[in-house]
Amino acid sequence: MDGFSSDFSAGGSGGKVDTGTIMEQVKVQIAVANAQELLQRMTDKCFKKCIGKPGSTLDNSEQKCIAMCMDRYMDAWNTVSRTYNSRLQRERARM
């Protein structure tokens, strides 16, 4: 990895790569992966809930169901996130 030291040797402001840019890229990549995971699981759940026997198109009721399902899935995700976060804090307080 000898490109590594030459990228940093020019110092903070004049260097080819700076910490801020790298962290931005890292955060964006993680956010994109997170969104992909969410969409994949949401699609799986909502297809199961909303589409009975697959027809030749998605009819109106199926479309409405999908929209509601998406919202509820995100609500569920948020509830789970809050619950998990509280639990982690509780466990940390005990240590």
Add this chain to the structure above:
Amino acid sequence: MDSFDNLSASDKAEATELQRMIAIEQQKAQFQAQVHTFTDVCWDKCVDSPGSKLDYRTETCLVSCVERFIDTTLTITNRFTQMVQKGAH
């Protein structure tokens, strides 16, 4: 990491700081990944038909589900550790 040793002191500090910040983002990502897993499992347990909002019963179920899933994980980990220590195969 011998290229790290060739850096100046200020660049070493920057690289170390970067490692620290990336580790924090990784931890956040691990948290998100767990939330995806819990939501997946608990949706199946708690939500029958998606309505215009999550009712109280469903919310309570989701909260309990997460807590009990974590308890289950801990129970299994502890018991398995005991089994291994006792020399079970």
